[in-house]
Amino acid sequence: MNPQAKLISTMSLLLGTTITISSNHWAMAWTGLEINTLAILPLISKPHHPRAIEATTKYFLTQAAASTLLLFSSTTNALFTGQWDITQLTHPISCLLLTTAISIKLGLVPFHFWFPEVLQGSSLTTGLLLATVMKFPPITLILLTSPSLNHTLLFIMAISSAALGGWMGLNQTQIRKVLAFSSISHLGWMTIIIIYNPKLTLITFYLYCLMTAAIFLTLKTTKILKLSSMMTAWTKIPSLSATLMLALLSLAGLPPLTGFLPKWLIIQELTKQEMTSAATIIALLSLLGLFFYLRLAYCATITLPPNSSNYMKQWQTNKPVNTLTTTLIALTITLLPLSPMTYTIP
Template sequence: MDPQAMMTSIMSLALGTTIVTSSNHWIMAWAGLEVNTLAILPLISKSHHPRAIEATTKYFLTQATASALLLFSSMTNAWFTGQWDITHLTHPTSCLILTAAISMKLGLVPFHFWFPEILQGSSLTTGLLLATVMKFPPLTLFILTSHSLNPTLLTFMAIASAALGGWTGLNQTQTRKILAFSSISHLGWMTIIIIYTPKLTSLTFYLYCLMTAAIFLTLNTNKTLKLSTMMTAWTKTPSLTSTLMLALLSLAGLPPLTGFLPKWLIIQELTKQEMTSTATIITLLSLLGLFFYLRLAYCATITLPPNSINYMKLWQINKPVNTPTTILITLTILLLPMAPMILTIT
């Protein structure tokens, strides 16, 4: 891809995200979301492969539908209340339509079908943007309007996302699809607590972005797109592949790794809200995700490929690991002891 076009797309992404996060008016927020959508399309289709073009088309149609629903929701609210302010969403019909619109933009169940296919048709770097940066603007709108949304509906969608994200990820062999279903499952954890503690949703999202970025960049360094190629990753970058196992377990939420912190806090907050049964259900559903994270870790570090002697030559290749990947991997593994400081800041 041409460097100037790449720079234009990245700057447009930053502009669109800034517009959404700093706006109080629904029209400005909608415009920011549209800028984001148009900016990511060239990045998805940059390989000019038919699968990439198909993913671009699917993404455009899905996001255009979601944006139309969001605009319709804000217009309905303005018609009945005379308010265009984001925080003054009060009409029940508008709240319901907005929930559907933002769920479609994020990839929450039952509007999740587009996300795995689009991530599979994108490169790993573009997939990283889709799984992290592109979720930030709609999640911001979700947080701003959380006080007006239906808690029962959001709880149902959150549990369904955690269940379906874990269940459908079990039989996947493509790493990008596994990470897509992982994203859907994590969105369930963010959504279930958004009404009660929006700040905890933000913290969960930031830590999720940190862990997902570390895994995407590691897979990109090793050029790993499916489970079978993960078996030879240890011959290219042994130390990085070893830490990848810990990063995957952190994303699964195992103590004493970073990913345990948000899940622990969410379970604690749900218990305070007298939602112990809900906390129990979503905790048990996280075991489904743990299975395919362990499967990835097993393929990366324990399984040997056939004729492993032929791969020993790759040990001589000193493939450099860039600094951002190293920093992200370290934070993904070792951030839990800093939990008191993180909680003080948030």
């Protein structure tokens, strides 16, 4: 890809995200989302492969439909109430349309079908952007409008996302699809608590981005795309493969790793809100995700294929590990022990 075109796409991505998260008017928020969508399209189609072109087309059509719904929602609200302010969404039809639009943009169940396919057709760097940066503007909008959204619909989609994200990830052999369904499952955790504690949703999203970035950068360094290729990853950079197992277990939410913190706080908050049944259901559904994370960790560090002496030559790697990757992995593993154990949700 032309360096100038890559720079323009990256800067437009940052600009669109900044416009959306800092706007107070629906027109500006919509403009930022459109800039974001148009900026990421060249990055998805960069590999010049039929699968990449297919992923670009799917992403464009899905995001265009979601943006149209969002614009229609805000226009309907302005027509009936005269308000263009993001926090003043009060009309019932507008609230329902906005809930649907943001769910499509995030990839919540039942609007999740596009996300695994788009992630599979993208490179690992673009996949990281799709799984983290591109979800920040919709998460911001859902935080600002959380009191107005359809609570019943959000709750159903949250439980469905946690269930389907774990269930569909069980039989995947492509790492990017596994991470896509992992993202859908984590979105279920964020959505179920947003009505009661929006700040906790933001904390969960930040920690999810941290853990996902660590795993994507590790996969990029070791050039792992399939489950079968994880078995020989230890021969390239043994230390990084060992920490990859801990990063995967952190994303699964096992204590005492960082990923346990958001799940612990969400279950605690749901219990405080007297939603013990919901807390129990979503905790049990997380076991589905735990299974395929354990399978990935098992393949990465414990399973060894029939090997020869040729594998041993790869121990002397000439490729240094990026400082950013090691920093993110360290935070992914150690952030929970470093966090204050007396943390209370305000």
